Amino acid sequence: MAPPASASAFLAALRAEGLTVVEVGDWRDHNRNHKGPWGPVHGVMIHHTVTKGSARTVDICRKGYSGLPGPLCHGVITKDGRVHLVGYGRANHAGLGDDDVLRAVIAEKSTFPADNEASTDGNRHFYGFECENLGDGKDPWPAAQLEAIEKVAAAVCRYHGWDERSVIGHLEWQPGKVDPRGFTMAGMRARIADRLDSGTPKKPAPLPTPKRPVVDLSQLIAAARTNPGMKGTPVTYSGTRIVEAALVDEGLLAKPRLDGHFGSDTVRAYTRWQLKLYPGASTKPGGDADGIPGKSSLVQLGKRHGFDVKD
Missing domain, CATH: 3.40.80.10 (Peptidoglycan recognition protein-like)
Structure with a gap:
């Protein structure tokens, strides 16, 4: 203690x-x-x-x-x-x-x-x-x-x-x-x-650069479409946490909702991210701001928050 x-x-x-x-x-x-x-x-x-x-x-x-x-x-x-x-x-x-x-x-x-x-x-x-x-x-x-x-x-x-x-x-x-x-x-x-x-560093060598995390777009889309329950149910795709953390840092998702579940709160937060990129975009299913991640919007989020995207 x-x-x-x-x-x-x-x-x-x-x-x-x-x-x-x-x-x-x-x-x-x-x-x-x-x-x-x-x-x-x-x-x-x-x-x-x-x-x-x-x-x-x-x-x-x-x-x-x-x-x-x-x-x-x-x-x-x-x-x-x-x-x-x-x-x-x-x-x-x-x-x-x-x-x-x-x-x-x-x-x-x-x-x-x-x-x-x-x-x-x-x-x-x-x-x-x-x-x-x-x-x-x-x-x-x-x-x-x-x-x-x-x-x-x-x-x-x-x-x-x-x-x-x-x-x-x-x-x-x-x-x-x-x-x-x-x-x-x-x-x-x-x-x-x-x-x-x-008392002093023996050799302050340059520190290695870590690999950037990678988000699998297809798995993320599947997670978003299944709309799982909140905390206490299995996480659909672990990469969801990376995206949710980025949405929290953008001020679009409440921090308590960073739980790894791409539920309705995360869908709404991602819609707000899409509208930030594409003002006036349709929020209807299949629209550019329907809360289901697309490659363009996810790549832009990754550029701002340090992760890469694979299809």
Whole structure:
């Protein structure tokens, strides 16, 4: 059972690791503690923001947006490697994730189970850092930013006596999430381990780029047409989660409906995506905005949210 560090101890740990830290407003007292407890803490979670521009990114992560109030993390790591502290305490960053993954983090296992459940409150148990990046697999990760991610995670782990296996990506925690995209968490954990062992990374080699997820259009269409029940019934096609996560990020689908079932809520959300692409399109069955994915609309969604499409 690890209580969170005090705000002062957290700040001191980051600076002791050699990070440039920017304190934003009332970050020490800006939190969501009125919505639930923060702690015990068990690890560090890394995200990407899907935003461009450091000032805008920091502002969004501090204030949040409609439907998801800030803070959206504890620190924002911008492309120049600076860490902007925007909140401290419970933050809206992790959401509901897999309890098996949490147990693996606590036990500091070398591998994590598949994140196929959304049953456990991650906002309570993880420090969260958002990293400025579009998340499309093309936006670069500067060396200074990667080093800052490494240092941030090492600083928190060093304070709590954790090792690198207490650091995970959002994609390893919550079904349907793909962040951070552009480097592998296995590669980042190796860098963190080097830093914890020696105080500095032995060789900050470039991190390998992970493969983009692939959505099978034919299976997705079949899932959409069967209109399965909600949570508790078998998932028709696992790739549905990737598409639902993209629709959530677009603000077209409520986050609780990210359940892997291409039910009526997801059909309506996909209709809104089609109308966004093709204003005035018909929403009748067989129309260009009937909520059944077509190749053109799905490819456009994949371009924005980092997945590929196969027929």
